[in-house]
Amino acid sequence: MWPTLVANKIFKKRLGSSDFIADFPSCKEPLLGIVDFDHNSKSIHNDHKGTQKCKVFVSTWNVGGIAPEEDLNIDDLLETCNDSCDIYILGFQEIVPLKASNVLGSENNDISMKWNSIIREALNKKSHKGGKDQSDGENLQNNCLNEKENSAKFCEAPHDVQCIISKQMVGIFISVWTRRDLFPFIRHPSVSCVGCGIMGCLGNKGSVSVRFQLHETSFCFVCSHLASGGREGDEKYRNSNVTEIFSRTSFPRGPLFDLPRTILDHDHVILLGDLNYRISLPEETTRFLVEKGDWDSLLENDQLKMELMSGNTLRGWHEGAIKFAPTYKYCPNSDIYYGCFYQGKKAEKRRAPAWCDRIVWHGEGLKQVQYTRTESKLSDHRPVKSMFTAEVRVLPKLMKNLQSLFLSERFDQIKTPFEVSTTDDFVRTKRSSFRL
Template sequence: MGENRKIIMPRLVTSKLLHRQQLHGHGSVSEVSSVVEENLGKRPLNVHKDTFVYRLFTSTWNVGGIAPSDDLDLEDWLDARANTCDIYVLGFQEIVPLNARNVLGPTKSCISAKWNSLIEEALNKKERKEGAELNQESTNSSAVEGSMQGEGFRCIGSKQMVGIFTSVWVRSNLRPFIHHLDVSCIGSGIMGCLGNKGSVSIRFVLHETSFCFVCCHLASGGKEGDVLLRNLDVADILARTWFPGRATQELPEKIIEHDQVVLLGDLNYRISLEGAETRSLVKAKNWAILLENDQLLFEFSRGRHFEGWQEGLITFSPTYKYRHNSDQYYWCFDGARGEKKRAPAWCDRILWRGKGLKQVQYETCNYRLSDHRPVRAVFHAECDVSEGAQK
């Protein structure tokens, strides 16, 4: 006999109702932890399973070495006012300029801390406002604190490698069901090992489903042959990234062994057309012909380096290269003599693989901080929970 399974709620249910189901269904945190520890990685027969569906927000943004201002509002980027997502995975590239001092010197953690502070402010602004209103109406401080702990977001892990920075946030009431959080960094830049290019990966297990998020910055360049360097970077990251397994657990050690995987970042794939032709097609918004010549989609069709990976339909403008603080592409302006006017391209991408992961949104967001536009994707992510974990 196979597994008996039921979906707790339809995929389109709101997050708040879903969390109420979870909180009322589960026993104590220690009880749930013991069940997850005992059954992690196993799929026994004749076990009733429930499936919880979470909304997962992912986004990549190359910020071009520009530090955020103190008043930068990230609510629109994170769609925080809607308050419909349960997990946020945010990947940055070039949070510091990629000069020799930053590549070879100590990490400037103050920049990543500032980004995390702005993210926290955007995600929890609504909860703080509601908490302040509740505080005015009630003298019961524990009630106010409880409301914040239930619906607010907290960072469960973040990691910076030179300019690559990954930050993961979850609803507070989801944190007790997250286990085995690990980080792995791979440098593939100068000399094939420095961190000006490469990846920062964060993995964890939610209930009984393993997730891995890989934030990449691949080799740049629009010359013939540069696409091969990007392909080699991807192969290197997938081969060298390793998470420490445990003898008593059947935990994934490699990226593609996880149940659900999202790879996001400035992948730097360009459009294989002459610059003048690319610019003409961009001006006409002829995305169809441009996408026919997109290097990453071509690699998908060849099925060599991206077998098993998926990407949503691209319906947005190329994400690079914009003039700072402008909606115009860089080539529209007169630059200094000898300055390269790079043709537009969809450099910033989000790919995924795994059963139970369904993309429901894929788009760009109109922030003008850098020469890249942030790209975001929302998924419905199914997580297995054995019936025994709810008793």
Template structure:
């Protein structure tokens, strides 16, 4: 190609993308300025989906199944034979699993102030992988726990003969790398437009942050500094290697008792980008991490996602719901995701509500505004409709005081709190002291914000492991996906010859005819 043609090529590319960005900004502004409802058509979806800005007309919509679950495990460490198959509904496979736990450690002074024990987090990771990663031959990883140090000659995890993975006494960060062995290699892509990638490098925006986006390079250095350290030694034995796993661990974070982990179908990992996390403590004096949230932001193809796992203020006295409202308001206000793209035009949002798809889950702790005896009668009748009319979260949402604009599925299951351990009996039946007796309530909830999310199920699990029952929801979520054929057609209509290999990972070769 002659220098003149090279200059013409560069000039043409700049004009094409400058025009597209200009049109996109105008369409975005007009759509937000207009008070009229936007049409819900296929064309509208194609134009207005993807990373918070209008979607170019070379993108399509695909729907993916997302499973979200929350479980307050009451400070109990899991035992090796705890089966999570029912909890994870493995018989109905999803594309993404987002799991949030509360109180994975007892909320005592030692754990709140020193964060001295994250052993249970490593065990939960092992159990989750055991259920999700059933081999093609129907085998499941065999999990055992050992409390004695294992000599492998290094403080780092090692793979022993026979496919056994050994954890030394080290941080949760190191433990998570065992499950992210393949993920680390695949998570190099950001999902910015081809223009933004050309301005940087072929290794994408993760190349701006790190030359290779490692498992724990996905959050800010500040997040890593706050990460807990030290856990009980465990041993995991798998009959197949990590690169044969059906699901890959994308991110896992812990703040005292709150623990979040995200797993993605392995073949989809290459489409995940912009992984970031943010912590907001809301415990004692609004500073400690015994209450609060962990939020995860990421892009999947061309659509931005935000997942928030929270444990809000407890208490069933009148007025305690206002403290929970304040927690939500402060979380929305103070959650700020770090910027990982150096490009000034990066479209990844840094606030929760700026994301395309948002799901909030956790022990929200809202109670039922009835006496214990009245609540008990309605529970026995399974009169969920009457009971929900007294649900604090429903009352506060309808009053516009919290979660305004958010959605929640219909509840057709019994209150999830508080049960006697290893029993299906509410604790109030066995506790004589009225001061310690807790009225049954739907403390554990899942809500969502944004279009393109359709809930398929909203149920509770029946495990007796904790005084809470887990709550699970399955969603069908719309995601913007690049259509190579449409992109090639759009560019060919501009009287140019196009060579496309991968529109996200490689620059577009354009030759002036």
């Protein structure tokens, strides 16, 4: 039976690899890509300088194959500043146990749907926190648009938050959420999955990458689970995984063939996940320095930090200062690192503490304003979260978007202006907006 499953996984056509789950706006609202020009909006696109900043939340969490309870509270994970973000990226690893039936069998989305339900409830509760009415929210939003470019503060408005992309590959899961009022300006959502696990191709290790365009700026988020192992030289397998992910990830070029195709082609790129990089010190030394809280000495020997400095695999990538304790590996439901009490024959089961869970970024116009961890004891990893401000390019007049879409010299390559693709533009018109 297993050889058949393996063959199917390796050789079958990847029919479902580009599909993803998303919430869709109601029929009363413009769909992704086209907006109603009769709508009197003072939203982000009207900034006369051509750029505006948005606030992006990113988190990563290896949940160790433990299914969440329906009432799981993730408020601590989402609690960043006193206000809400424009975009939320939540990445997970091992949302299902990495046993053979899950790696080789068909995808089971029950757990990812449960996570999405928990995220939806938490984000919309956060969105409406404070009980502001809609008019107050609109005033606050307009005040935000007048903010100086060098300000890192953002205003909170009670906007609904909805899912634009949600994708699972075995245990790797990424869920992307935005404020409802940003929907009209988000285009070209798509996904790309790369398996780097068993036989170099199965999805127990690898990445799920998502991309979309907000106004004229492209975003790409890569949720990864890299090769494990704390022995000397194991970091080479992780570097190899990264190289494979960068080379094999590919996105559609779009109906006008002008969209970024690879990860590094995008304007803003964030890599998140259980990257599994360890500390290149003897275990006893590592534990001693962890006990002292000497993060600087540990980070001097952190494999990912060394890779970022050498620039071999991650040339041009950045990571913020780490001011928190290693996130791996904890005893279940405790604050004690795994292996602290093992003696003699059980020593081989010990795992030295490490910052396995990381968030790094690439591209100009991204500024990290927070990088920390939270203290959920659900698994043997602690979640890590970050906050960014991202510059977004906008056109002076949205009519240019319509001209480039419908009046292009390559217009004849689009079968119909109402064509809908699951991996490219979502297009819909309203009679009050324009006519063809």
